[in-house]
Amino acid sequence: MDTLTERQETILALIIHDYVETGEAIGSKTLAERYGLGVSTATVRNDMAALTQAGLVRQLHTSGGRTPTEDGYRYFVRRLLTETELPSDEKRLISHQFYQARADVDEWVRLAASVLAQHSRAASLVTPPHSPRAGFKHLELISTQGRQVLMVIVLLGGDVRQQMLTLAETFDQAQLSHTAERITASCVGKDAEGVAAQGAAFDELGRELIRLIADVMSRADAVSGGEIYHDGLANVLAQRDFAQSESARHALRLLEERSFLEEILAKALSPGIGSVQVLIGGEGGWEELRDCSMVLARYGAAGYATGAVGVLGPTRMAYGRTISAVRYVAGLMSDLMVEAFAG
Amino acid sequence: MDTLTERQETILALIIHDYVETGEAIGSKTLAERYGLGVSTATVRNDMAALTQAGLVRQLHTSGGRTPTEDGYRYFVRRLLTETELPSDEKRLISHQFYQARADVDEWVRLAASVLAQHSRAASLVTPPHSPRAGFKHLELISTQGRQVLMVIVLLGGDVRQQMLTLAETFDQAQLSHTAERITASCVGKDAEGVAAQGAAFDELGRELIRLIADVMSRADAVSGGEIYHDGLANVLAQRDFAQSESARHALRLLEERSFLEEILAKALSPGIGSVQVLIGGEGGWEELRDCSMVLARYGAAGYATGAVGVLGPTRMAYGRTISAVRYVAGLMSDLMVEAFAG
DNA sequence: CGTTAGCACTCTCCATGTGAGAGTGCTAAT
DNA sequence: ATTAGCACTCTCACATGGAGAGTGCTAACG
Numbered sequence: 001m002d003t004l005t006e007r008q009e010t011i012l013a014l015i016i017h018d019y020v021e022t023g024e025a026i027g028s029k030t031l032a033e034r035y036g037l038g039v040s041t042a043t044v045r046n047d048m049a050a051l052t053q054a055g056l057v058r059q060l061h062t063s064g065g066r067t068p069t070e071d072g073y074r075y076f077v078r079r080l081l082t083e084t085e086l087p088s089d090e091k092r093l094i095s096h097q098f099y100q101a102r103a104d105v106d107e108w109v110r111l112a113a114s115v116l117a118q119h120s121r122a123a124s125l126v127t128p129p130h131s132p133r134a135g136f137k138h139l140e141l142i143s144t145q146g147r148q149v150l151m152v153i154v155l156l157g158g159d160v161r162q163q164m165l166t167l168a169e170t171f172d173q174a175q176l177s178h179t180a181e182r183i184t185a186s187c188v189g190k191d192a193e194g195v196a197a198q199g200a201a202f203d204e205l206g207r208e209l210i211r212l213i214a215d216v217m218s219r220a221d222a223v224s225g226g227e228i229y230h231d232g233l234a235n236v237l238a239q240r241d242f243a244q245s246e247s248a249r250h251a252l253r254l255l256e257e258r259s260f261l262e263e264i265l266a267k268a269l270s271p272g273i274g275s276v277q278v279l280i281g282g283e284g285g286w287e288e289l290r291d292c293s294m295v296l297a298r299y300g301a302a303g304y305a306t307g308a309v310g311v312l313g314p315t316r317m318a319y320g321r322t323i324s325a326v327r328y329v330a331g332l333m334s335d336l337m338v339e340a341f342a343g
Numbered sequence: 344m345d346t347l348t349e350r351q352e353t354i355l356a357l358i359i360h361d362y363v364e365t366g367e368a369i370g371s372k373t374l375a376e377r378y379g380l381g382v383s384t385a386t387v388r389n390d391m392a393a394l395t396q397a398g399l400v401r402q403l404h405t406s407g408g409r410t411p412t413e414d415g416y417r418y419f420v421r422r423l424l425t426e427t428e429l430p431s432d433e434k435r436l437i438s439h440q441f442y443q444a445r446a447d448v449d450e451w452v453r454l455a456a457s458v459l460a461q462h463s464r465a466a467s468l469v470t471p472p473h474s475p476r477a478g479f480k481h482l483e484l485i486s487t488q489g490r491q492v493l494m495v496i497v498l499l500g501g502d503v504r505q506q507m508l509t510l511a512e513t514f515d516q517a518q519l520s521h522t523a524e525r526i527t528a529s530c531v532g533k534d535a536e537g538v539a540a541q542g543a544a545f546d547e548l549g550r551e552l553i554r555l556i557a558d559v560m561s562r563a564d565a566v567s568g569g570e571i572y573h574d575g576l577a578n579v580l581a582q583r584d585f586a587q588s589e590s591a592r593h594a595l596r597l598l599e600e601r602s603f604l605e606e607i608l609a610k611a612l613s614p615g616i617g618s619v620q621v622l623i624g625g626e627g628g629w630e631e632l633r634d635c636s637m638v639l640a641r642y643g644a645a646g647y648a649t650g651a652v653g654v655l656g657p658t659r660m661a662y663g664r665t666i667s668a669v670r671y672v673a674g675l676m677s678d679l680m681v682e683a684f685a686g
Numbered sequence: 687c688g689t690t691a692g693c694a695c696t697c698t699c700c701a702t703g704t705g706a707g708a709g710t711g712c713t714a715a716t
Numbered sequence: 717a718t719t720a721g722c723a724c725t726c727t728c729a730c731a732t733g734g735a736g737a738g739t740g741c742t743a744a745c746g
Contacts, residue, residue, distance in 0.1 A: 028708095039718075042719055061727065062710075063724085105507040142495060143481070143497070154485055157488065160507070233576065234595045252580060256575075256577065341491060370739080371738070383691075386688085391739095406698075408738065
C-alpha cells in the first residue's frame with residue numbers, strides 16, 4: 001500500500017468523523033462542502049479513489065458514498081487520532097466521584113463501569129483488581145445460619161475469594177474458627193498444589209475445605225477473579241442500526257458469558273499497564289465481535305493486583321472520546337490502587 | 344362488562360395464542376380456518392365484536408385483525424390460563440442442576456437466573472435470599488493487603504454483607520481480629536440503632552467500623568440485600584419488534600438500575616411465598632415498563648431468608664410457559680433454602 | 687334467538703414505475 | 717497536480733394500482 005498524502009489522510013479522517021456522527025455514507029461533494037476543504041470535488045474524488053484502492057474506505061453501492069473499512073478505522077486510530085484528553089473539568093468531576101467512594105474497592109469498580117459507559121456512550125466492562133499466581137494467605141470461616149457457612153479466602157496479592165457453602169452438618173463458630181486457623185497455619189504461602197497437598201493432615205471437614213480452597217485458587221489465575229462488572233448496555237442499544245443486527249445480540253450474549261470475556265481480556269492485555277489497546281471489528285479472530293470494537297486497558301499496581309477496564313461498542317464508534325476516557329479511568333484506578341495497597 | 348360466553352373465551356385465548364406465536368394481528372377468517380372452530384367466520388366476527396366492546400382486544404387499523412389489549416392479557420392470565428406444569432423431564436433436569444451445585448447459595452441464584460432465562464426465553468432476575476430487620480450476629484475483619492481490609496457482617500437471619508475498606512493506617516490481622524471480636528461481643532443481637540449506640544465505647548477505628556456496620560444494616564432492609572442477578576438480556580433483544588422500540592431500552596436501563604428493581608419487587612411481592620404475581624404492561628404505575636410484563640414470585644424459608652425470582656419480557660409473552668417456570672424455580676429454591684438453613 | 691351466507695367496503699401490503707438527488711469515473715484543459 | 721465538465725449509475729422517496737385479508741351489516745334459516 002502506498003503511503004497517503006496529507007490531504008488523503010485528512011479526507012479519511014473526515015469520512016470517519018462524518019460517518020461516526022451521522023451513520024451515513026458520504027460522497028465527494030457533500031464532504032467538500034460540509035468541511036470547506038479548499039479543493040474541488042474532483043480532487044476529493046481522486047483522493048477517495050486512492051483510499052478505496054488502499055482498502056481504507058469502501059463503496060457499498062456503485063454510486064453511493066464511501067464508508068470506512070475496518071482497516072480504515074485502524075489506520076485512523078493508529079496514525080491519525082490526535083491524542084485527545086478529557087476536558088479538565090470532566091476529569092475533576094470523575095476523580096472527585098472516585099475519592100468520594102474512598103473506602104470501597106468494589107465501589108470503585110462499579111463507578112469505573114458507570115463513568116466509562118457514560119463518557120463513551122457504549123457498554124463498559126471492568127474487572128476487579130486481581131493478582132495472578134498468588135499464594136494462600138488466610139482462611140476465614142463464618143457461620144451464618146444452619147449449615148450455611150461463608151468461606152473467605154485471602155491470597156497474598158490481596159485477592160479475596162468467597163463462597164457460600166452448605167456443610168454436611170452444623171458447626172458452631174468456635175469450631176469453624178479453630179479449623180480455619182489450623183488450615184491457615186499449615187497452608188500459608190503455598191500455591192494451589194501446595195495447599196492441596198496439606199489435605200491428608202486433616203479430618204473430613206478439613207479435607208473438604210482444602211479441596212475447595214485449592215479449587216478456588218486454581219480457578220483464580222484467570223484475568224478476572226470474580227464478577228466482571230458492566231454498565232451501559234442500554235447505550236449500545238440506542239444505536240439505531242446496531243440494535244437491529246445480529247451483532248448486537250452476539251455482543252450482549254458475550255457480556256453475559258464470563259468465559260469469553262476472560263479469554264479476550266487475557267489476549268488483549270498482554271502489553272501491560274497503561275497502554276490502551278484498541279480491537280477493531282473483532283480483530284484477532286473473535287467472530288462473535290464482528291461489527292464491534294473494544295477499547296481496553298490494564299490498570300493496577302504492578303506486582304500487586306491489576307485489572308482491566310474497557311469499552312465495547314459498535315465499530316462505528318467515537319474512538320477519540322472513548323480512548324481518552326479509558327486511558328483516564330485506567331490511570332485513575334491505578335493511582336488509587338497504588339495508594340491503597342501500598343499503605 | 345358482560346360476562347363472556349365460553350366460545351368468546353376460547354376465541355380470546357386463540358387470539359392471544361396466535362398473536363404471541365406470530366406477532367401478527369389475526370382476523371376472523373384465518374382464526375376459524377387455522378384452529379378449526381366448528382363455526383362460521385361470521386359467528387367469529389360477532390364474538391370478536393363483543394370482545395372488542397369489552398376492551399379485551401383491539402383493532403389497530405379499521406380493517407386489520409385483532410390484537411389483545413393489556414386487559415385482554417389480564418383476563419386471559421387470571422381466568423383462562425390452564426395451570427400448566429413444566430414437563431417432568433425438564434423438571435428433573437433443572438432440579439438435577441441445582442443439586443449439582445449443592446454447596447453454594449450464590450451459585451443457586453445464578454443458576455436460577457440462567458434456568459429462568461432459558462425457559463421463559465426472556466430476561467430473568469433473581470435476588471439472593473435475605474431476611475429483613477435481622478439483628479447483628481458477627482463481624483469479621485480480614486486483612487488483605489496494605490490498608491485494604493475486608494469487612495464481613497453476618498446478620499441473625501443468615502444474611503451476609505461484605506465491604507472492602509481502605510483504612511487510614513495499616514493494622515495486622517491480630518489487631519483486626521481482636522477489634523472484630525470486641526465489636527461482635529458488644530453488638531450481638533442488636534439492630535441498626537442498637538449497634539450505632541455502641542460506638543462511644545470504642546477507639547477511633549472501632550467507632551468508624553460501627554458507623555459502617557450500622558450503615559450497612561440500615562440499608563439491608565431492602566428487598567434485595569446485594570446484587571440482583573439477571574440473565575437472558577439477549578433473549579428480549581431477539582424479539583424483533585421489541586428491540587426496535589424505546590421500551591426495550593427502558594427495560595434494559597431498569598435492569599441496570601438497582602433502586603428501581605428494589606421498588607418494584609417490594610411492591611409486587613407482598614403476597615408472600617409461593618404465589619406467582621403477574622404484572623402486565625407496567626401495571627401499577629410503572630411508566631417505564633410500558634409494553635413489558637413481569638412474572639414474579641417470592642421464594643425462601645418463611646422467617647429466615649427470602650428472595651425473589653422473576654422474569655421480565657415483552658407484554659407479548661408466553662405466559663403459560665413463563666408462569667410455570669417461575670413457579671417451579673421458586674418452589675425449588677424454597678425447598679433448597681429450607682433444607683440448607685434448617686440443618 | 688343464535689347462527690349463517692352474502693355483500694359492499696376499507697385498509698394494508700407489495701410490486702411497479704418514475705423523478706430527484708447524490709455520487710462516480712473519465713477526459714481534457716489549466 | 718488540480719480542476720471543470722459530462723455522461724452515467726444507483727438509491728431513495730413517492731405515487732399508483734391491484735390482491736388479500738378483514739370488517740360491519742342485513743337478511744335468511746333452523
